[in-house]
Amino acid sequence: MSKNLLYCEDFKQKLLDSIRQIQDYPKKGILFRDITTLLNDKELFSLLIDNLALRYKEYHLDFIAGIESRGFIFGSALAFALGVGFVPIRKKGKLPAKVLQKSYALEYGEDVIEIHQDAFRDKPNAKVLLIDDLIATGGTAQASVELITEAGGNCVESCFLIHLTALDGLKKMQTKVFSVLEV
Numbered sequence: 001m002s003k004n005l006l007y008c009e010d011f012k013q014k015l016l017d018s019i020r021q022i023q024d025y026p027k028k029g030i031l032f033r034d035i036t037t038l039l040n041d042k043e044l045f046s047l048l049i050d051n052l053a054l055r056y057k058e059y060h061l062d063f064i065a066g067i068e069s070r071g072f073i074f075g076s077a078l079a080f081a082l083g084v085g086f087v088p089i090r091k092k093g094k095l096p097a098k099v100l101q102k103s104y105a106l107e108y109g110e111d112v113i114e115i116h117q118d119a120f121r122d123k124p125n126a127k128v129l130l131i132d133d134l135i136a137t138g139g140t141a142q143a144s145v146e147l148i149t150e151a152g153g154n155c156v157e158s159c160f161l162i163h164l165t166a167l168d169g170l171k172k173m174q175t176k177v178f179s180v181l182e183v
Contacts, residue, residue: 005051006180016181018044019162033162033183035070035133048180049074052159053081055178059156062126063087065115067144068094071132074161078131087119087128089144100150104143113140115147128153134162135179138169145175 005011018041020034039045056078065087066075072088079086092101092112099114120126128148135141141158148155155175163170163179170177 004054005047006055011047011051012181014044015048015161016183033134035073035161038161039073045077048161049077049081052078052180056082056129056159059129060127061129061156062123063120063128063153065089065119065128065130065144065148065153065155067130067132067140068113070134071130074133075131078129085121087115089113089115089130089147100147102143102147102150104139106139111140113143113147115144115151117151119151120153122152124152126153128155130155130158130175132158132160134164135160135169135173135177136164136167138167138172141169142172142174145173 015038018038020037022032022034024030025032061082061084063085064075064079066072068090076086092114095114095116098117100117101112101114103110103112130144130148132141145155145158157176157178158173160179161181163182165182
């Protein structure tokens, strides 16, 4: 495959059309982007992962870090395609070994995410790609970048399937960002 479809408007439109939108979920006023309808489209999901792998193969990554939980899906598939390790970034209390924690602000309150202290297998300055399905306000994503750094990794880029432009989450990010779709 020579031409990367991530930059083709027709491919982006197919991806966008494959994502189900649910009004007022999980609460009134929210338009939820349900990616399960993209994930169960075997051809489109496979094309997405193939093209992300094409984009990132020249980065010579050591690890893909995925944010719980939809980042696990994209991250593990992409890690497999690139032949690199996968590292989960999870909600507090879900990882069994010694962890690093980072709290971040939510709309009403705060939350905590964690990464294993040895997530990057003591590889000095491991090259890491952070991935998730969506960036909204950017709090979780930026906290994840900080955790990657604390664990000894170098977050070379953050990748999102969807960037919700109205919420301007990119302004919080302290790393390069690539988003496939902007809505």
